[in-house]
Amino acid sequence: MTTRAAELRDQGVDVITLSQGEPDFKTPSAICDAGIRAILYGRTKYTAVAGIKPLREAIRKVFSRDHGLDYGVDQITMGCGAKQVVFNALFASLDPGDEVVIPTPCWVSYLDMVALAGGRPVLVPCEEFHGFKLRPEALQAAITQRTKWLMLNSPCNPTGAVYSHGDLRALATVLRRHPHVHVLSDDIYEKLTYDAAFATMAAVAPDLYARTLTVNGVSKADAMTGWRVGYGAGPLALIKAMNLVQGQTSSHTSSISQYAAIEALSGGRTHIEEFANAFLERRDLVVGKLNQADGLSCRVPEGAFYVFPSCAGVIGKRTQDGKVIETDTDFAMYLLDAFAVAVVPGSGFMASPYVRISYSSSLDDLTRACDRIIAACAALS
Numbered sequence: 001m002t003t004r005a006a007e008l009r010d011q012g013v014d015v016i017t018l019s020q021g022e023p024d025f026k027t028p029s030a031i032c033d034a035g036i037r038a039i040l041y042g043r044t045k046y047t048a049v050a051g052i053k054p055l056r057e058a059i060r061k062v063f064s065r066d067h068g069l070d071y072g073v074d075q076i077t078m079g080c081g082a083k084q085v086v087f088n089a090l091f092a093s094l095d096p097g098d099e100v101v102i103p104t105p106c107w108v109s110y111l112d113m114v115a116l117a118g119g120r121p122v123l124v125p126c127e128e129f130h131g132f133k134l135r136p137e138a139l140q141a142a143i144t145q146r147t148k149w150l151m152l153n154s155p156c157n158p159t160g161a162v163y164s165h166g167d168l169r170a171l172a173t174v175l176r177r178h179p180h181v182h183v184l185s186d187d188i189y190e191k192l193t194y195d196a197a198f199a200t201m202a203a204v205a206p207d208l209y210a211r212t213l214t215v216n217g218v219s220k221a222d223a224m225t226g227w228r229v230g231y232g233a234g235p236l237a238l239i240k241a242m243n244l245v246q247g248q249t250s251s252h253t254s255s256i257s258q259y260a261a262i263e264a265l266s267g268g269r270t271h272i273e274e275f276a277n278a279f280l281e282r283r284d285l286v287v288g289k290l291n292q293a294d295g296l297s298c299r300v301p302e303g304a305f306y307v308f309p310s311c312a313g314v315i316g317k318r319t320q321d322g323k324v325i326e327t328d329t330d331f332a333m334y335l336l337d338a339f340a341v342a343v344v345p346g347s348g349f350m351a352s353p354y355v356r357i358s359y360s361s362s363l364d365d366l367t368r369a370c371d372r373i374i375a376a377c378a379a380l381s
Contacts (some may be wrong), residue, residue, distance in 0.1 A: 143178050289374065
């Protein structure tokens with residue numbers, strides 16, 4: 001899809017991309033200034049594998065202030081984005097054949113990371129009827145003696161679903177029956193919630209604190225995707241093992257980025273409200289327009305910056321040149337080739353027939369793209 005969109009742009013086609021997984025905002029100037037100062041002051045040498053202590057101390061304070069979670073600085077590790085932190089945890093903890101329960105729809109990288117670490121992904125479909133969220137009975141049915149991790153992502157990429165305190169308490173009840181199962185809580189979209197309060201497992205169920213790894217970062221909330229700063233906090237033994245993995249791969253994330261991240265986490269973060277308000281306005285625009293499209297049905301996501309509309313109503317229809325839309329991939333390619341809108345098929349997130357649409361674009365681009373999608377659906381027969 002990305003390659004085809006690039007080809008069309010090279011041909012002069014006005015492609016509107018709604019497939020991106022990053023904010024379109026600039027990194028706030030105070031954060032950039034902190035990075036520049038790090039360069040000017042010569043903070044460009046190797047750091048500790050786990051990250052510089054002042055940054056880990058800033059993260060410790062964030063966990064304490066926002067969630068009442070108490071971590072020592074040695075229980076916190078940095079990675080080149082939250083993605084590497086997740087990978088380090090899986091690589092450090094999985095033995096061949098260990099299972100990881102992954103609710104679907106899910107982020108595309110989870111499955112491959114589990115497989116690369118020698119584990120086996122156990123996919124648990126989560127129906128739109130239940131808000132795309134894992135039900136306690138489904139979790140219970142998925143757990144075996146080989147289960148090592150439950151992967152939770154809230155707010156979720158691609159659906160925008162947010163697990164409430166009640167949702168997590170219900171899952172915690174199941175987890176208490178299975179003390180061998182750990183929780184990997186991917187909270188990277190934490191600050192981008194709209195219609196639901198954010199909750200995280202280690203805070204909701206303090207008795208599971210010792211078997212929960214909480215992953216977060218500055219990429220989404222602080223518009224710092226390219227700076228590559230993610231972090232994880234959890235049991236000391238796990239963090240030490242993750243540091244061993246990282247020490248033999250990337251060593252550590254950029255020293256300059258780490259100093260910039262201190263400013264991001266300690267500087268008040270007033271930009272987050274501005275970002276969230278902009279995303280909320282965009283979300284409402286996109287949901288409203290997509291629900292006008294014949295054959296699409298779009299629930300209102302509670303967080304992140306994606307919508308995940310069902311395209312079941314267009315499956316089986318024909319394009320103007322007679323091609324039958326048989327899958328969500330067919331629909332996504334149709335939108336791109338015939339109407340110059342790039343979206344991501346739901347099959348990539350282990351859920352069909354859906355498409356993921358990012359509303360991390362300007363209101364003008366979103367309006368034009370949604371109008372094209374409405375026209376594309378109307379042109380099917």
